[in-house]
Amino acid sequence: MGNQQSQFEALIIPHAPALLRFARRLSGSATVAEDLVQDALLRAWRSVDTVRNHANPKAWVFRILLNTWYSEGRRRSARPVEAPLAEAARVGQASPGDTSEMMQALGRLPEEQRSVLLLTVVEGFTGQEVAGMLDIPAGTVMSRVSRARAAMRASLSEEAAGEQKKAGVGLP
């Protein structure tokens, strides 16, 4: 128990904020994210003895979180609609102005693109690590990242064009 506890505290708990941040962007709900991270951490606790077999404990616990998310997908889909992303933004202290545009564009991405973008660009995992987490080829990961970037850029451009248009309408 002592060794298990110390491994858990040293290797897993430090990643809790990153897991929560990712879970909120993945689920779009602060409440769902907290439940998801709690379930994932408890699953990690039960098999923490095996973490030393993994080169990257952070990748290991993120994989557990994703497995928890997908294994509970059916149950989740049967639930009422969860608290909206706006709640996450409020609780997550999203930055105002263009930051929220970026976050809104991210939120509009399909889940499969949003997750790979967050895992690679934000959390810094390699394509190979993300491929291992999602059980998909590394090439698929990279193509999803490309499509996600393109979709976000397009979304942000549209947003900027709309703002300019609105500003133009307002001129005398």
Add this chain to the structure above:
Amino acid sequence: MNFDERLRHEVMAETPDASGVVSAVRAQIERDGQRRLWLQIAAAVMLTAGAGAAWQATRPTHPRLLEAAARDHRVEVVENKPRRWKLDVPAMQPLMAQYHVGWNDVQALLPVGFVLEKAKECRIGGQPTLHMVFSDGNRALSVYVRASGEDMKVEQVSVQDADVAAFHRGKLSGIVVAANAPGLCAEAVRRLTSL
């Protein structure tokens, strides 16, 4: 700032407070640990109780009574110490009747080749007991019938060189003893309990 840097910067600017989740996880782990501890304690208790029950099931129900009967058989039958026995059937029958033992019972429980040799009243375990001795000329079998008619569990043990078995059948309950006669005690109990 390129697109990736901007995205990373903005997402990382979110600093969600994970302390609540971590506290909940630690509390759950604590509860799991306590439940596991209680389960271990419960398992140990059940194991101990099971071992106790197994020991209880295998130990004789009336060990002192069985030992007393074996001792009595050795002194009065094997060593043939002088006692006032009733040796003829007319003298034995009234005594047997006091213990609800009919002549038909005696005939039925006799092992093949054995005859009722003698009977007397004695005390086993402080209680009045009918002691009948059956013999085929070489081997002797003591049948002790208890006046109390208490419900005795059918069981057999060895006391030194004697086989001792308790029996219970209808109104009859008691003990059978045979020394240096392998199988005789068990055969007598089989006959007694199938009467």
